[in-house]
Amino acid sequence: xxxxxxxxxxxxxxxxxxxxxxxxxxxxxxxxxxxxxxxxxxxxxxxxxxxxxxxxxxxxxxxxxxxxxxxxxxxxxxxxxxxxxxxxxxxxxxxxxxxxxxxxxxxxxxxxxxxxxxxxxxxxxxxxxxxxxxxxxxxxxxxxxxxxxxxxxxxxxxxxxxxxxxxxxxxxxxxxxxxxxxxxxxxxxxxxxxxxxxxxxxxxxxxxxxxxxxxxxxxxxxxxxxxxxxxxxxxxxxxxxxxxxxxxxxxxxxxxxxxxxxxxxxxxxxxxxxxxxxxxxxxxxxx
Amino acid sequence: xxxxxxxxxxxxxxxxxxxxxxxxxxxxxxxxxxxxxxxxxxxxxxxxxxxxxxxxxxxxxxxxxxxxxxxxxxxxxxxxxxxxxxxxxxxxxxxxxxxxxxxxxxxxxxxxxxxxxxxxxxxxxxxxxxxxxxxxxxxxxxxxxxxxxxxxxxxxxxxxxxxxxxxxxxxxxxxxxxxxxxxxxxxxxxxxxxxxxxxxxxxxxxxxxxxxxxxxxxxxxxxxxxxxxxxxxxxxxxxxxxxxxxxxxxxxxxxxxxxxxxxxxxxxxxxxxxxxxxxxxxxxxxxxxxxxxxxxxxxxxxxxxxxxxxxxxxxxxxxxxxxxxxxxxxxxxxxxxxxxxxxxxxxxxxxxxxxxxxxxxxxxxxxxxxxxxxxxxxxxxxxxxxxxxxxxxxxxxxxxxxxxxxxxxxxxxxxxxxxxxxxxxxxxxxxxxxxxxxxxxxxxxxxxxxxxx
Numbered sequence: 001x002x003x004x005x006x007x008x009x010x011x012x013x014x015x016x017x018x019x020x021x022x023x024x025x026x027x028x029x030x031x032x033x034x035x036x037x038x039x040x041x042x043x044x045x046x047x048x049x050x051x052x053x054x055x056x057x058x059x060x061x062x063x064x065x066x067x068x069x070x071x072x073x074x075x076x077x078x079x080x081x082x083x084x085x086x087x088x089x090x091x092x093x094x095x096x097x098x099x100x101x102x103x104x105x106x107x108x109x110x111x112x113x114x115x116x117x118x119x120x121x122x123x124x125x126x127x128x129x130x131x132x133x134x135x136x137x138x139x140x141x142x143x144x145x146x147x148x149x150x151x152x153x154x155x156x157x158x159x160x161x162x163x164x165x166x167x168x169x170x171x172x173x174x175x176x177x178x179x180x181x182x183x184x185x186x187x188x189x190x191x192x193x194x195x196x197x198x199x200x201x202x203x204x205x206x207x208x209x210x211x212x213x214x215x216x217x218x219x220x221x222x223x224x225x226x227x228x229x230x231x232x233x234x235x236x237x238x239x240x241x242x243x244x245x246x247x248x249x250x251x252x253x254x255x256x257x258x259x260x261x262x263x264x265x266x267x268x269x270x271x272x273x274x275x276x277x278x279x280x281x282x283x284x285x286x287x
Numbered sequence: 288x289x290x291x292x293x294x295x296x297x298x299x300x301x302x303x304x305x306x307x308x309x310x311x312x313x314x315x316x317x318x319x320x321x322x323x324x325x326x327x328x329x330x331x332x333x334x335x336x337x338x339x340x341x342x343x344x345x346x347x348x349x350x351x352x353x354x355x356x357x358x359x360x361x362x363x364x365x366x367x368x369x370x371x372x373x374x375x376x377x378x379x380x381x382x383x384x385x386x387x388x389x390x391x392x393x394x395x396x397x398x399x400x401x402x403x404x405x406x407x408x409x410x411x412x413x414x415x416x417x418x419x420x421x422x423x424x425x426x427x428x429x430x431x432x433x434x435x436x437x438x439x440x441x442x443x444x445x446x447x448x449x450x451x452x453x454x455x456x457x458x459x460x461x462x463x464x465x466x467x468x469x470x471x472x473x474x475x476x477x478x479x480x481x482x483x484x485x486x487x488x489x490x491x492x493x494x495x496x497x498x499x500x501x502x503x504x505x506x507x508x509x510x511x512x513x514x515x516x517x518x519x520x521x522x523x524x525x526x527x528x529x530x531x532x533x534x535x536x537x538x539x540x541x542x543x544x545x546x547x548x549x550x551x552x553x554x555x556x557x558x559x560x561x562x563x564x565x566x567x568x569x570x571x572x573x574x575x576x577x578x579x580x581x582x583x584x585x586x587x588x589x590x591x592x593x594x595x596x597x598x599x600x601x602x603x604x605x606x607x608x609x610x611x612x613x614x615x616x617x618x619x620x621x622x623x624x625x626x627x628x629x630x631x632x633x634x635x636x637x638x639x640x641x642x643x644x645x646x647x648x649x650x651x652x653x654x655x656x657x658x659x660x661x662x663x664x665x666x667x668x669x670x671x672x673x674x675x676x677x678x679x680x681x682x683x684x685x686x687x688x689x690x691x692x693x694x695x696x697x698x699x700x701x702x703x704x705x706x707x708x709x710x711x712x713x714x715x716x717x718x719x720x721x722x723x724x725x726x727x728x729x730x731x732x733x734x735x736x737x738x739x740x
Binding site for chain 1 (some may be wrong): 399720
């Protein structure tokens with residue numbers, strides 16, 4: 001169910017509806033809520049332009065240090081490098097998770113095989129196993145593989161997704177059955193069927209999963225703290241650490257600017273994929 | 288004596304969890320239970336029965352045997368049930384491919400390989416590590432039996448044995464009371480009202496068995512409870528309130544929603560940095576506002592340094608986490624509000640139900656499944672993802688008052704390099720997660736929800 005239909009469903013029930021009364025108090029309340037939610041970021045944006053002296057005198061006008069701070073953060077403190085590493089990691093994991101989940105969904109729905117229920121259980125149980133509770137052992141294992149300070153160490157342990165496999169399984173199972181029959185009559189192999197027919201029908205789900213995964217990877221913090229110690233290979237969330245303790249005295253401006261810059265890519269992904277994301281969720285809520 | 292207690296308890300719990308309707312079923316449950324107990328104690332080399340084992344270790348050994356007996360019984364039963372039942376909605380009967388047997392395995396193999404090596408293997412190794420004395424980066428490993436666990440529990444083994452038993456008995460009693468109470472009577476109403484608090488008894492019981500002396504685990508436990516409890520509670524209430532506000536047709540609703548949902552994309556470390564700035568004692572806006580306000584009314588008030596005040600430090604972490612979770616909760620509650628039956632709302636309004644009654648009787652039941660899903664994802668967030676926020680805000684200060692379970696695991700296991708102890712704490716957290724998930728599965732009857740924070 002798409003977001004637009006969702007609006008139509010709640011059409012003017014008017015005085016009988018969930019909400020009673022005129023619109024303006026709601027506008028006011030919504031604006032107040034937005035002001036509260038946006039404030040921390042707006043405040044950070046203000047600080048990002050100010051020198052420390054301006055920060056301490058609590059000026060509410062922008063200072064003129066944005067360019068200087070940008071140069072300091074992006075070049076001297078290599079935020080650009082960190083962000084690039086994060087982009088590579090996030091794209092690799094998102095793509096790997098999507099492909100592996102599609103393949104698993106295909107196997108679960110369009111094949112009959114012995115022991116399927118066991119495999120299903122095996123994957124299902126991993127939903128109860130957050131990486132964080134086994135992070136010490138995982139750290140030891142990945143270090144033993146020699147993957148410390150490498151992109152493999154950042155990507156491979158997170159390349160599969162039980163969530164994604166179940167999501168596609170559910171989605172495929174709700175598609176019309178004659179699709180696969182027709183494909184088989186036409187002599188399409190399972191992979192041709194997947195790429196030519198299933199994927200074009202699944203863009204909403206792919207988009208929703210991509211947003212979740214991209215944001216998840218981009219925001220990952222604890223794992224890179226452990227596995228990456230080479231500064232050149234560090235990801236952005238951990239890279240911010242170095243800015244909080246710049247040399248001797250803390251300068252607020254660059255730190256705020258870096259925090260804002262680090263939040264841009266997931267926001268872009270969110271905005272770009274907002275439509276499939278929202279409808280992907282609304283869709284799942286109906287089931 | 289330890290061996291005898293383990294066998295009896297394993298057999299009992301195995302039969303209880305597997306079922307004991309017929310003699311055959313009961314015997315099979317008991318056998319499964321004994322097998323479960325034997326597997327875990329065997330994996331430990333039966334060290335809890337050794338003459339040099341501490342008595343707390345002996346108690347833990349019996350408890351472990353019981354827990355595994357329960358798991359073997361309940362697990363086998365679940366597998367039997369699952370196999371008997373239709374494998375679920377995802378199955379289609381026609382249109383499946385009829386190719387060589389290896390095709391599905393080929394498609395599944397990348398997923399399965401990664402799950403085996405990067406999830407199942409480390410999970411297993413976490414358990415084995417928790418019984419060792421080993422340092423990060425050092426090859427030498429010595430067996431410690433269960434003393435990594437008994438170290439964080441109170442010294443008195445009787446307390447460790449008795450308190451959980453009392454808690455379990457109390458929960459059982461509440462369940463029994465619910466079943467026996469006459470339906471429709473006041474007694475039944477009270478019993479039903481008391482029921483959800485059963486889990487609180489267990490939470491309270493754990494407080495007493497964690498060591499309190501010299502930097503014991505009790506403080507970590509309390510920190511985790513306070514920080515995740517308030518975070519989840521506030522984030523869910525605020526999310527629902529916002530969803531109510533942002534639901535339905537009003538001009539510009541899409542823009543409103545985008546602006547409200549968007550903090551979902553902010554990372555926990557960035558949330559930490561933003562609140563670090565606002566709450567900063569020297570340069571932060573809040574300190575300035577409090578100061579100016581104090582000057583205005585002629586009082587000498589100022590915002591204390593949040594890294595030095597226990598209450599404020601926790602509050603800052605909670606606020607930052609709630610702020611970060613709001614968008615996510617709003618999104619799911621909005622999806623949930625769509626499922627509220629509109630016809631019922633209209634009918635109730637015509638019947639003269641006020642908005643609170645409509646909310647209570649129609650909206651709440653419809654939102655139940657979504658609220659449950661959010662409860663679990665928010666708990667996961669407040670258990671694990673909060674690490675980044677804490678690391679940028681307080682680093683556990685003041686004096687460990689904001690060090691939650693995951694923060695302590697890293698401090699002990701990585702910063703202090705004591706892998707065994709860190710792994711033992713991981714096992715405790717692992718069991719908490721399994722318990723909560725099992726509880727969720729029971730409440731939502733095995734519905735699979737998706738989405739990770």
